[in-house]
Amino acid sequence: MKHLHPIMLAGTGSDVGKSIITTGLCRIFLEDGYSPAPFKAQNMALNSYATPDGKEIGRAQAVQAEAVGIPCCTDMNPLLLKPSSDKTSQVVLNGKPIGNRNAYEYFRVEGREELRREVHKAFDRLAACYNPIVMEGAGSIAEINIRATDLVNMSMARYANADVILVADIDRGGVFASVYGSIMLQDESDRKRIKGIIVNKFRGDMRLFDSGRKLMEQICNVPVLGVVPYLNDIHIEEEDSVSLDKKHREASCDNKINIAVVLLRHISNFTDFDAIEKDPRVHLFYTNNVAEIAHADIIIIPGSKSTIADLYELKTNGVADAVIRAHRRGCSVVGICGGFQMMGLEVHDPDGVEGDMRSIAGLGLLPVVTDLTGQKVTRQVEFCYDGSLCQGYEIHMGQTSLHGGEPFVRLADGTSDGCRVSVGCWGSYIHGVLDNPAVISSLLSPHVSCGDSQRTFDYSEYKQSQYSALARELRTYIDIDALYKIMGRDD
Numbered sequence: 001m002k003h004l005h006p007i008m009l010a011g012t013g014s015d016v017g018k019s020i021i022t023t024g025l026c027r028i029f030l031e032d033g034y035s036p037a038p039f040k041a042q043n044m045a046l047n048s049y050a051t052p053d054g055k056e057i058g059r060a061q062a063v064q065a066e067a068v069g070i071p072c073c074t075d076m077n078p079l080l081l082k083p084s085s086d087k088t089s090q091v092v093l094n095g096k097p098i099g100n101r102n103a104y105e106y107f108r109v110e111g112r113e114e115l116r117r118e119v120h121k122a123f124d125r126l127a128a129c130y131n132p133i134v135m136e137g138a139g140s141i142a143e144i145n146i147r148a149t150d151l152v153n154m155s156m157a158r159y160a161n162a163d164v165i166l167v168a169d170i171d172r173g174g175v176f177a178s179v180y181g182s183i184m185l186q187d188e189s190d191r192k193r194i195k196g197i198i199v200n201k202f203r204g205d206m207r208l209f210d211s212g213r214k215l216m217e218q219i220c221n222v223p224v225l226g227v228v229p230y231l232n233d234i235h236i237e238e239e240d241s242v243s244l245d246k247k248h249r250e251a252s253c254d255n256k257i258n259i260a261v262v263l264l265r266h267i268s269n270f271t272d273f274d275a276i277e278k279d280p281r282v283h284l285f286y287t288n289n290v291a292e293i294a295h296a297d298i299i300i301i302p303g304s305k306s307t308i309a310d311l312y313e314l315k316t317n318g319v320a321d322a323v324i325r326a327h328r329r330g331c332s333v334v335g336i337c338g339g340f341q342m343m344g345l346e347v348h349d350p351d352g353v354e355g356d357m358r359s360i361a362g363l364g365l366l367p368v369v370t371d372l373t374g375q376k377v378t379r380q381v382e383f384c385y386d387g388s389l390c391q392g393y394e395i396h397m398g399q400t401s402l403h404g405g406e407p408f409v410r411l412a413d414g415t416s417d418g419c420r421v422s423v424g425c426w427g428s429y430i431h432g433v434l435d436n437p438a439v440i441s442s443l444l445s446p447h448v449s450c451g452d453s454q455r456t457f458d459y460s461e462y463k464q465s466q467y468s469a470l471a472r473e474l475r476t477y478i479d480i481d482a483l484y485k486i487m488g489r490d491d
Contacts, residue, residue: 001034003131004487006162010137010153010194012178016169017200019060020236020470021228022136023067027471028480029132030068037076037130038064041119042138042152044081044089046268046305047238050393050431054379055095056080059271060136063237067467070130078122079115079151084266084305084354093118097376112149119151120159127160132487135162142182154190163195163486166222170209171201171230176216183220195486196225198478203230226478234470235278237271237463244270244286251295252283257447259284260296262323262339265313266306269395272336273300275435275459281444288314290322297447298332299323301339303431307372307398308349308357311342320363332424332446333365336434337396340418340427344368344400353397366419366427367404372397381430382412388438392430400429435459 007025009018022038029036043058049072051057057077065072074095081089088102093115127133138152141164150156157164168179183194197216202209206227213224244267251258261273263286270286277284287293301323304310314320327333335343344362349372352358362370380393390409400419408418408428418428424446433439437457474480 001131002488004029004034004484006039006127006133006135006160007483007487008135008137008157008160008162008164009198010141010157010164010166010182011139012142012166012168012175012182013140013172016167017228018136018167019064019238020231020234021167021198021200021474022134023060023064023236023467024470024474025483026064026134027067027467028474029134031471034132035130036068036132036134037070037126038068038136039075039123039126039133040077040136040138040152041123041156042079042081043077044083044138046082046266047271048080048082048092048269048395050378050380050395051095052380053095056092056097056376056378056395057095059237059269064134066463075122075126078119082268082305090305094122095378112151116151116155119156123156123160133160133162135160137164140182141166142185144185154186154193157193158190162193164193165196165198165225165483166194167198167200169201170199170227171203175199176212176219179216180220183222194222196483197222198225199227201230202227223482225482226474228474228477231470231473234473235274235466236470237274248283248285249287249289249292250285251292252285254283256283257281257297257444258295259298259300260293261286261300261302262293262314262319263288264302264304264310264338266304266310268303268305269337269431270302272302272431272434275457275462276440276443278459278462279440279444279457281448288317288319290318293319293322293326296326296331298334298443299326301333301335301342303336303396304338304342306354307338307341307370308347308354308360310338311347311360311362312357314342315360324363324365327365327425330424332443334425334443335366335427337394337429337431340366340368340429341370341398341400343427344370344419345403346370347398348372365425366421368400368402368419368427370398370400373399377429381417383409383417383430384412385409385436385438386442388436390433390436390438392432392435394429395431396429 047059049062061076062072080092141153343366405419405421407416408420420426
């Protein structure tokens with residue numbers, strides 16, 4: 001198979017669809033006989049994933065690796081920033097946390113070259129094994145104020161000798177200005193590296209953009225490789241919390257099981273609920289509205305990057321009391337990771353891992369006590385549930401001790417996880433626990449009438465069908481032959 005140049009999907013801004021298009025192109029290259037791998041030098045996201053060797057990367061790169069059928073590894077995302085506040089993030093390098101940094105500390109020039117060397121080495125290792133490398137930029141490539149410290153956009157494209165395809169979101173408006181500005185704000189050498197434009201999220205009759213496409217090519221002197229419609233019927237796991245804006249916010253009245261996911265300020269790994277959201281018996285919605293919580297049949301408290309801060313907010317805004325009242329009237333309550341910690345008796349932070357508040361009372365729904373520690377647990381796990389082999393992964397800081405109840409599950413390595421006091425009240429550290437049909441069936445069982453279908457939903461099979469559907473759509477709207485010509489050029 002001919003060696004292809006690396007390609008980078010860069011953006012005119014955040015949430016323009018870079019991750020989805022990267023995923024689809026990865027799948028296309030696989031279908032066409034290549035051995036692609038995804039790469040994003042630096043990612044900022046609270047949705048992360050544990051690699052098979054127990055390290056942490058951004059969820060998007062794990063999804064992209066899944067789309068091409070290869071194990072994910074830290075070389076696909078060597079640098080991960082996990083925001084813990086508006087100004088501070090935990091820095092994860094090569095899968096392991098190296099401390100917290102505020103934005104000023106992180107983006108200063110001093111010490112930047114060490115990080116640059118690490119992401120370059122990760123790329124080199126990946127490029128030695130896969131062909132092509134499908135790279136993803138971050139945010140906008142036009143942030144010229146941080147050009148000197150850039151690790152993920154044009155500086156990375158230069159190092160990789162990658163062809164850059166600029167992705168723009170027409171749905172938000174101003175697509176001509178954003179495309180033209182993003183190109184013209186590059187220096188001459190970087191501008192020449194931009195070989196194509198993809199206009200994404202188009203709504204309506206595409207023929208209406210024929211003239212716009214020609215004008216864009218004229219003013220930018222870059223070919224438009226495709227105009228991709230708003231793909232409402234394609235569902236790929238997302239990592240950016242911006243996508244939460246598209247989720248339901250209210251309970252349903254159409255005889256479905258209402259599942260309320262508590263909308264935490266620092267919510268993490270909200271993809272934990274993608275599988276159960278697809279169950280035809282379920283209406284899942286995200287809320288911090290007390291009245292909406294009262295309508296729920298099941299309440300899920302998700303993971304959090306700042307457990308104590310989010311728990312304190314739940315106590316002050318009335319949500320905590322609403323959850324407790326709902327449980328007393330028969331509502332099931334489940335906690336995942338940070339949510340599991342919140343459901344306990346107390347959460348302690350003696351070393352100030354999360355901040356200045358050193359202790360807080362929990363919701364008291366589970367007889368457990370949590371001590372937050374600086375050591376992060378990251379690993380994939382297997383467990384048996386109702387006779388079915390199940391899988392998930394852990395990413396958490398803290399140790400939780402049981403003072404009653406029973407472990408939620410026994411893991412394959414002989415250790416236990418979580419706590420359960422009933423089928424309708426349990427917590428677990430396992431992300432992806434609700435990807436498993438056996439766990440979903442158990443959770444829904446108290447709220448399912450005898451006449452309702454008990455059909456098992458295979459989430460793994462569903463995801464593979466979505467990757468294939470995404471590839472078909474992109475083949476329809478993007479000139480893949482032109483893309484291959486760009487990537488196969490002779491120097």
